[in-house]
Amino acid sequence: MAKAPVLTPQADDFPRWYQDLINKAELADNGPVRGTMVIRPYGYGLWERMQQDLDARIKDAGAQNAYFPLFIPQSYLTREAEHVEGFAPELAVVTHGGGKELEEPIVVRPTSETIVNEYFSKWVQSYRDLPLLINQWANVVRWELRPRVFLRTTEFLWQEGHTAHATREEARDYAAHIHRNVYADFMVNVLGIDVVLGRKTARERFAGAINTLTLEGMMRDGKALQLGTSHELGTNFAKAFHTEYLSKDGKQELVWQTSWGATTRLIGGLIMSHGDDNGLRVPPRLAAVQVVVVAIKGDEAVTKVREIGAKLRAAGIRAQVDDRIDTPFGRRAVDWELKGVPVRIEVGPRDLAEGTAVLVRRVVDPHSPGGKESVRIDELTELLPTVLEEAQTQLLRESRERRASRTSEVATVGEAVEAATAGGWARIPWADLGPDGEAELAGHSVSVRCLVAEDGSVPDSDDAPGTVALVARAY
Amino acid sequence: MAKAPVLTPQADDFPRWYQDLINKAELADNGPVRGTMVIRPYGYGLWERMQQDLDARIKDAGAQNAYFPLFIPQSYLTREAEHVEGFAPELAVVTHGGGKELEEPIVVRPTSETIVNEYFSKWVQSYRDLPLLINQWANVVRWELRPRVFLRTTEFLWQEGHTAHATREEARDYAAHIHRNVYADFMVNVLGIDVVLGRKTARERFAGAINTLTLEGMMRDGKALQLGTSHELGTNFAKAFHTEYLSKDGKQELVWQTSWGATTRLIGGLIMSHGDDNGLRVPPRLAAVQVVVVAIKGDEAVTKVREIGAKLRAAGIRAQVDDRIDTPFGRRAVDWELKGVPVRIEVGPRDLAEGTAVLVRRVVDPHSPGGKESVRIDELTELLPTVLEEAQTQLLRESRERRASRTSEVATVGEAVEAATAGGWARIPWADLGPDGEAELAGHSVSVRCLVAEDGSVPDSDDAPGTVALVARAY
Numbered sequence: 001m002a003k004a005p006v007l008t009p010q011a012d013d014f015p016r017w018y019q020d021l022i023n024k025a026e027l028a029d030n031g032p033v034r035g036t037m038v039i040r041p042y043g044y045g046l047w048e049r050m051q052q053d054l055d056a057r058i059k060d061a062g063a064q065n066a067y068f069p070l071f072i073p074q075s076y077l078t079r080e081a082e083h084v085e086g087f088a089p090e091l092a093v094v095t096h097g098g099g100k101e102l103e104e105p106i107v108v109r110p111t112s113e114t115i116v117n118e119y120f121s122k123w124v125q126s127y128r129d130l131p132l133l134i135n136q137w138a139n140v141v142r143w144e145l146r147p148r149v150f151l152r153t154t155e156f157l158w159q160e161g162h163t164a165h166a167t168r169e170e171a172r173d174y175a176a177h178i179h180r181n182v183y184a185d186f187m188v189n190v191l192g193i194d195v196v197l198g199r200k201t202a203r204e205r206f207a208g209a210i211n212t213l214t215l216e217g218m219m220r221d222g223k224a225l226q227l228g229t230s231h232e233l234g235t236n237f238a239k240a241f242h243t244e245y246l247s248k249d250g251k252q253e254l255v256w257q258t259s260w261g262a263t264t265r266l267i268g269g270l271i272m273s274h275g276d277d278n279g280l281r282v283p284p285r286l287a288a289v290q291v292v293v294v295a296i297k298g299d300e301a302v303t304k305v306r307e308i309g310a311k312l313r314a315a316g317i318r319a320q321v322d323d324r325i326d327t328p329f330g331r332r333a334v335d336w337e338l339k340g341v342p343v344r345i346e347v348g349p350r351d352l353a354e355g356t357a358v359l360v361r362r363v364v365d366p367h368s369p370g371g372k373e374s375v376r377i378d379e380l381t382e383l384l385p386t387v388l389e390e391a392q393t394q395l396l397r398e399s400r401e402r403r404a405s406r407t408s409e410v411a412t413v414g415e416a417v418e419a420a421t422a423g424g425w426a427r428i429p430w431a432d433l434g435p436d437g438e439a440e441l442a443g444h445s446v447s448v449r450c451l452v453a454e455d456g457s458v459p460d461s462d463d464a465p466g467t468v469a470l471v472a473r474a475y
Numbered sequence: 476m477a478k479a480p481v482l483t484p485q486a487d488d489f490p491r492w493y494q495d496l497i498n499k500a501e502l503a504d505n506g507p508v509r510g511t512m513v514i515r516p517y518g519y520g521l522w523e524r525m526q527q528d529l530d531a532r533i534k535d536a537g538a539q540n541a542y543f544p545l546f547i548p549q550s551y552l553t554r555e556a557e558h559v560e561g562f563a564p565e566l567a568v569v570t571h572g573g574g575k576e577l578e579e580p581i582v583v584r585p586t587s588e589t590i591v592n593e594y595f596s597k598w599v600q601s602y603r604d605l606p607l608l609i610n611q612w613a614n615v616v617r618w619e620l621r622p623r624v625f626l627r628t629t630e631f632l633w634q635e636g637h638t639a640h641a642t643r644e645e646a647r648d649y650a651a652h653i654h655r656n657v658y659a660d661f662m663v664n665v666l667g668i669d670v671v672l673g674r675k676t677a678r679e680r681f682a683g684a685i686n687t688l689t690l691e692g693m694m695r696d697g698k699a700l701q702l703g704t705s706h707e708l709g710t711n712f713a714k715a716f717h718t719e720y721l722s723k724d725g726k727q728e729l730v731w732q733t734s735w736g737a738t739t740r741l742i743g744g745l746i747m748s749h750g751d752d753n754g755l756r757v758p759p760r761l762a763a764v765q766v767v768v769v770a771i772k773g774d775e776a777v778t779k780v781r782e783i784g785a786k787l788r789a790a791g792i793r794a795q796v797d798d799r800i801d802t803p804f805g806r807r808a809v810d811w812e813l814k815g816v817p818v819r820i821e822v823g824p825r826d827l828a829e830g831t832a833v834l835v836r837r838v839v840d841p842h843s844p845g846g847k848e849s850v851r852i853d854e855l856t857e858l859l860p861t862v863l864e865e866a867q868t869q870l871l872r873e874s875r876e877r878r879a880s881r882t883s884e885v886a887t888v889g890e891a892v893e894a895a896t897a898g899g900w901a902r903i904p905w906a907d908l909g910p911d912g913e914a915e916l917a918g919h920s921v922s923v924r925c926l927v928a929e930d931g932s933v934p935d936s937d938d939a940p941g942t943v944a945l946v947a948r949a950y
Contacts, residue, residue: 029594031544032551033581038594041539041609048540064516065523069506070545070583070614070630071567076507092546093571094583097629098618099564106508108545108569108583119504119513134516139545139614143573154572155545 006334009277014221019149021271025280025338028149035147035154039264042339043150045288046267047157051137053190053286054159054262057182061174063133063161068115070139071106076114079240083113086207090142092154108141113208113233113259116162117241124164124255126246131174132164132255150268151225151475158263164243164255171256172211172232176458178260179213179230187227191266192283192395193217193273194403195227196470197458198450203438206259210234213458216449216470218403219272222423224449224472227269230260268475274395280340281362283395284388287318291384292341294322296329296348304347308357308377315381317388337362342391343384347377359383363391407470413437416471420446423473430467438469446473481809484752489696494624496746500755500813503624510622510629514739517814518625520763521742522632526612528665528761529634529737532657536649538608538636543590545614546581551589554715558588561682565617567629583616588683588708588734591637592716599639599730601721606649607639607730625743626700626950633738639718639730646731647686647707651933653735654688654705662702666741667758667870668692668748669878670702671945672933673925678913681734685709688933691924691945693878694747697898699924699947702744705735743950749870755815756837758870759863762793766859767816769797771804771823779822783832783852790856792863812837817866818859822852834858838866882945888912891946895921898948905942913944921948 007020022028027043030036039047055065071094077084087110094106109115116134124132137159144154161178165171179197187195200212209231216224235254237243244252274281284290293308295301302323312319320341322332336344344360351357351374359375375383406424410416411432419426421444428437430451438448453459454466482495497503502518505511514522530540546569552559562585569581584590591609599607612634619629636653640646654672662670675687684706691699710729712718719727749756759765768783770776777798787794795816797807811819819835826832826849834850850858881899885891886907894901896919903912905926913923928934929941 029597031546032548032590032593033544033546036544036546038544039542041541044541045539047542064520066516066519067514067522067632069508069511069513070616071506071508071511073507089574091571091573092569092581094567095570096566096568096580098566098620105571106567115507118507122504141545145573157542 005277006338007277007279010220017275017277018272021275021279021338022149025340027267027271027280030149031155033154035144035152037149037153037155039157043267046270046282046286047264049286049288050266051159054182054186055137057186058135058159058161061133061177061182062131063135063163065136066134067136067138068109068112068119070109072109072112072115074105074107076118077107079114080208080237082236083208087111087142090144092141092143109138110140110142111259111261112136112138112140112160112162113237114241117237117243120162120164120255121241121243124243124245127166127248130164130166130245130255131170133161133174134163135159135161148268148475150271151265153264156264158261160261161259163258164238165257166245166247166253166255168234168256171258175211175213175230175232175258175260178258179215179458183215183228183230183260183262187215187217188396190283190285191270191273192392192399193227193269194396194399196403196450196452198452198470199458199462200229200450201435201438201448201462201469203435204448206231208233208236209259210236214450216472217269217273218399218406218425218472219269219475220275220402221272222406222425222472224425224474225265225269225272226449226474227266228260228262231258233257233259273399275340279338281395282340282342284342284392287340287342289320289341290318290388291343291345292320292322292336293345293347294329294332294336295325296346297325298349300352301325301347301349304352304377305345308345308347308380311381312384317381317384343387345380359387361387361391363394365390365394410471413440417441417444417446420444420471420473425449426471427468428471430462430469433469433471441471446471449474480752481813482752482754485695492750492752493747496750496754496813497624500815502742502746502755505624506630508629510619510627512624512628512630514632518742521745521757521761522739524761524763525741526634529657529661530612532661533610533634533636536608536652536657537606538610538638540611541609542611542613543584543587543594545584547584547587547590549580549582551593552582554589555683555712557711558683562586562617565619567616567618584613585615585617586734586736587611587613587615587635587637588712589716592712592718595637595639595730596716596718599718599720602641602723605639605641605720605730606645608636608649609638610634610636623743623950625746626740628739631739633736636733636735638733639713640732641720641722641728641730643709643731646733650686650688650705650707650733650735653733654690654933658690658703658705658735658737662690662692663871665758665760666745666748667867667874668702668744669871669874671878671925671927673927673945674933674937675704675925676910676913676923676937676944678910679923681706683708683711684734685711689925691947692744692748693874693881693900693947694744694950695750695877696747697881697900697947699900699949700740700744700747701924701949702741703735703737706733708732708734748874750815754813756870757815757817759817759867762817764795764814764816765793765863766818766820767795767797767811768820768822769804769807769811770800771821772800773824775827776800776822776824779827779852780820783820783822783855786856787859792856792859818862820855834862836862836866838869840865840869885946888915892916892919892921895919895946895948900924901946902943903946905937905944908944908946916946921946924949
């Protein structure tokens with residue numbers, strides 16, 4: 001008799017598989033207010049590891065953390081015309097505080113450009129105060145009509161960077177630096193997701209930006225997920241908030257700004273990039289638990305796994321011990337698969353006598369399969385770093401191969417829609433598509449995810465010769 | 476001519492000194508919505524260090540981080556009668572979302588017991604699921620009528636722990652463990668604040684708790700500041716949210732709970748415990764910058780300070796280099812004093828020739844003064860750990876001596892009011908004071924900060940024989 005599947009298979013119903021995995025791996029629950037979420041410890045642990053890594057990269061990029069208020073006077077939002085137009089439909093509004101109706105309604109921050117500029121305009125006086133490089137880790141609220149856990153939630157967690165520079169070139173270079181060296185490097189080398197770096201079309205740009213750089217990943221169903229953005233804001237907010245500096249020549253000049261963010265959506269991206277029908281697969285460089293050492297049964301096995309766990313941890317491997325022998329082994333094994341711990345070491349009475357254990361890989365290379373093997377316990381410390389690196393490499397390779405095999409070159413809007421609807425990405429010359437073709441795609445729930453240069457680099461403008469539009473369905 | 480003071484002297488006007496320091500050391504600004512604050516990078520850096528240290532201790536206590544939503548349905552609050560009575564006057568209410576009036580108003584969390592219990596009641600089924608130990612780092616909102624930066628703000632940052640246990644004893648022991656081993660140990664040994672551990676009277680208890688443990692510090696003006704609390708919630712929230720478990724005997728039982736929090740108020744406590752007329756003094760174990768190496772003038776000095784900075788960092792000392800020789804040295808020295816960096820190493824052309832530098836201590840022991848001394852550069856790595864430990868010890872000693880010298884034993888309400896009004900603390904037998912005396916104190920803006928046993932331990936109940944009330948004015 002075949003085992004009943006733990007999750008709805010991806011091939012049967014991908015959205016249901018996603019929801020099943022989130023429930024069964026105990027990543028998150030839906031919150032009581034529509035579109036909010038409760039991030040459970042195992043899900044939050046993924047976010048903590050992402051935060052640690054990104055925070056170090058952001059600090060390396062010279063930015064310092066600060067904290068701006070959650071509450072923004074409604075009038076701030078209206079100062080930048082495009083910004084308010086973009087965000088007004090998504091606002092949560094506080095009208096009562098301390099038992100009284102407020103004189104001016106307050107919005108719960110959907111993003112912080114306006115309130116940040118109110119303070120930048122005080123802190124920046126002279127060219128000596130530039131560049132000003134600030135980041136904050138915070139929650140933001142955007143009212144969601146079609147919420148989905150981690151992907152589109154009314155409240156989400158993120159970091160938002162805000163910087164001010166003396167020149168447009170400096171701001172452009174900084175936005176590009178964050179795009180490539182903070183975000184892309186993290187997503188590719190830690191998360192193992194083969195992101196495409198591109199620029200958004202005018203239609204998809206951040207409300208108030210002059211340029212939006214994006215990172216797009218292909219999920220296992222062929223849809224695209226925007227995993228982070230880095231914006232050049234030009235002088236739009238500086239004009240609205242009078243953020244000016246005295247230049248070396250003694251002139252008052254507007255600052256040039258950037259903002260950039262990555263959110264708890266990254267957890268959704270991780271799930272949909274690497275998860276399979278047995279559960280999540282966490283890349284070892286991200287995993288809080290890289291190796292779980294499981295006692296199958298017997299007190300001797302319990303003693304042994306604790307000993308192995310301590311030895312692995314001493315060797316710098318993030319190992320956890322599972323000594324709950326009162327719970328059936330099979331149920332625990334299924335649970336570790338669901339949670340996506342990269343390597344499982346199983347120790348039972350029979351192995352002990354021989355000084356061996358069974359090593360089970362969560363990420364198997366189909367070209368050289370070796371899902372389960374008997375290994376000598378005293379060789380684990382030496383063996384595991386290689387096994388973990390192989391898993392890391394394999395996840396990125398799968399992500400690369402998926403994108404390569406499911407991206408097609410097309411020539412017409414019709415072909416692009418067809419490719420996207422079939423669960424793939426399409427590349428079409430932007431000169432052939434243009435804003436009119438883009439509007440037509442929208443009628444089919446398909447969008448231009450980004451523009452890229454023919455050589456894969458990020459074009460400097462929309463009309464750079466040879467610019468290609470990457471077209472897909474998206475989350 | 477005497478130098479104009481950088482800050483209003485403490486003796487002249489303590490509240491103004493506090494505000495001056497926060498402005499000039501660039502710790503925080505007032506936010507645009509009344510009672511909110513912008514935490515600037517140097518102030519946020521203090522919070523990040525506090526978070527790191529507390530987070531590690533919380534994890535050692537077995538709790539895992541998670542994240543619950545900011546938005547709570549108003550109806551949740553009303554389920555626990557005392558809780559809603561305590562918090563209703565302080566709520567911020569969202570009435571509109573996504574451009575529409577909401578069917579049920581939403582409150583912005585003032586604390587999370589209610590929403591946490593809604594989920595605990597789902598997650599906890601059997602005794603095997605207990606204890607459930609959860610913590611979250613988050614922002615909360617309580618409408619403040621008399622706001623003051625860091626001390627009482629409409630929005631503040633904190634951690635809030637929430638746990639569920641099988642028995643009252645377990646919950647009581649866990650609340651006490653957090654009180655002593657997480658909070659007190661951190662405040663005494665890292666922050667250098669000599670806190671008193673006690674229990675709150677019924678009047679001062681958290682709304683919904685059966686017992687509140689508190690940590691009270693004496694500020695340099697003799698007032699008290701509550702620096703953290705750990706509550707036993709009994710089964711109050713469990714009843715309201717049906718948080719029950721199946722016991723080993725197969726019975727449905729209510730869980731026993733705790734909650735505990737520490738906030739950005741700790742930054743205010745740090746300032747008012749250790750700050751002096753020249754600015755902040757940061758304890759070395761907390762300081763993100765323990766040593767600043769300052770080039771006075773000249774390119775050679777710049778080269779030298781960079782070299783020294785690298786060497787100190789390699790030796791595990793958190794050192795920063797100040798090579799801004801275009802800015803007058805005097806101004807930079809004043810700024811480092813304001814920011815409270817424990818040790819300054821000054822390097823000028825004259826010192827270089829002799830291989831020496833001037834070591835300036837921010838924290839001077841009045842019994843063996845040595846504020847400035849010439850030291851050999853090649854001996855710094857060896858010398859500094861001792862100098863830093865001396866500063867750490869000295870700050871705690873000052874805090875201890877202050878409390879000892881400014882606490883008096885009194886016998887009547889009148890004497891207690893007199894002592895508190897004069898800027899000190901008073902100890903009075905709780906049996907003599909009682910709830911009536913406590914109410915009388917309130918008329919003089921004086922309160923019972925906590926109850927302690929005669930031997931300084933925390934009494935098990937309000938009417939334990941020999942219980943002493945600690946009386947003071949408080950922030």
